[in-house]
Structure formats: structure tokens, C-alpha cells
Amino acid sequence: MSADISGWRKPVRTITEDNDQTGSADANNVVTDTAETDETQLKSANGIDANGIERSSTIDAQAAKEHPEVADAVAKIKGLRQTIDNIDGAVIHLLAERFKATSQVGVLKAGAGFAPADYKREDYQIERLQRIAKDAGLDPNIAEMYREFVVTEAKKRHKRIADAGGDPGVLDVFA
Known part of the structure; x- marks a missing residue:
């Protein structure tokens, strides 16, 4: 459509x-x-x-x-965008590491017979990430959107691991 x-x-x-x-x-x-x-x-x-x-x-x-009236803004935007691109690269690498760790948690949960969800851990993470966001000067709603994304994806992965009998599949594409 x-x-x-x-x-x-x-x-x-x-x-x-x-x-x-x-x-x-x-x-x-x-x-x-x-x-x-x-x-x-x-x-x-x-x-x-x-x-x-x-x-x-x-x-x-x-x-x-x-248009000299905008040349200074263009130069500053270009520099800031390079910084943004560098940060984006770091965030993606950190997310990859995070999901490797959560996949290992999924293997351990599957082996122990635990469910993919752990609501006590989620409650802890909500409080923790809200506090970190406030301390960092970040809108706590952005931290919550991040948390919701990573928790949802981690639970999906944990379920796939459990359904596969504890096999995490490929954790690291470079392994």
C-alpha cells in the first residue's frame, strides 16, 4: 500500500x-x-x-x-553533523554490544527455564534510565522510548532463543 x-x-x-x-x-x-x-x-x-x-x-x-548571511551557519552545521555522525556510529556499536550481552542472558534464561520477561528488572530499568536521563539533561521520554525499544527487542530475542532450545544463533557477525 x-x-x-x-x-x-x-x-x-x-x-x-x-x-x-x-x-x-x-x-x-x-x-x-x-x-x-x-x-x-x-x-x-x-x-x-x-x-x-x-x-x-x-x-x-x-x-x-x-549567500554570505548563511555561510557561517552552514559551516557550523557541517561540523555538528560530523559530530552527530560520530555519535551515531558509537551508539550503533554500543547497541550491538548490548544485544550480544542480552542474547547471552537469553541463553542462560532458556537453560534455566526462565520466561523472556522479567518485570522486576524492567521496573528497575525504568527508574534507573529516568534518573540517568535527568542527570544527563535528556528528556526522560527519550530514555523511555530507548528502554522500550531495547527491552522489546531483547524479549523477542529471548523468546527465539528459548524456542530454539537455547541456541542463540549468531551473536557476532564477525565471529
Whole structure:
């Protein structure tokens, strides 16, 4: 089932990035302003225009050279995005390590005849992650979404391990 989303996203201003980043689908775009954008839409703080359409911008260092008023922002965004990419890589590696450990827990649970779920542990994790999030200055709701994701996935894996008679399958694709 697919929906027609043509015209769904209409950029207010498009400034594309140099083609030095992977995944840049708009690498050849130039600065454009949409004719139907009014000043109210440009000032929309939440990124949604008056018609409920999400505004989008693609950043381009070359185009920014032609618009010095945004060149500083483009340079700062590029540096921050490199930091974000590095953090994302670290998070993915940490998630891989976490799921290797939870798979081992699943093997031990299956061997001992324990159920995949441990609600006492989940309650502890809720409190613990909420506290860590607050201490780190992170919205506790984000910590809860993370916890919900990893707990749900771990329980699914534990069930698969139990159903397979304690066989975890491949824990490490590099093993």
C-alpha cells in the first residue's frame, strides 16, 4: 500500500551540501525559494507551514558562498553533523554490544527455564534510565522510548532463543 506523497514536502529554502557526504540525494540543488511561501511560513518555529506541510532545507556549502548571511551557519552545521555522525556510529556499536550481552542472558534464561520477561528488572530499568536521563539533561521520554525499544527487542530475542532450545544463533557477525 503506497500513498501519493508528491508535493508533500515543499522546501522554503534549499541549500544543498557539497557532494562530500554519503547519502546526499540533493547534491546538485541550488538555493531556491518556493513562490507559495509567505513570511508567516518562513517564521514557523516548529518547521510546519500554515498548511501543515513540513518545511525542509538541504544544506550546501557552495550555495552558501553565494549567500554570505548563511555561510557561517552552514559551516557550523557541517561540523555538528560530523559530530552527530560520530555519535551515531558509537551508539550503533554500543547497541550491538548490548544485544550480544542480552542474547547471552537469553541463553542462560532458556537453560534455566526462565520466561523472556522479567518485570522486576524492567521496573528497575525504568527508574534507573529516568534518573540517568535527568542527570544527563535528556528528556526522560527519550530514555523511555530507548528502554522500550531495547527491552522489546531483547524479549523477542529471548523468546527465539528459548524456542530454539537455547541456541542463540549468531551473536557476532564477525565471529
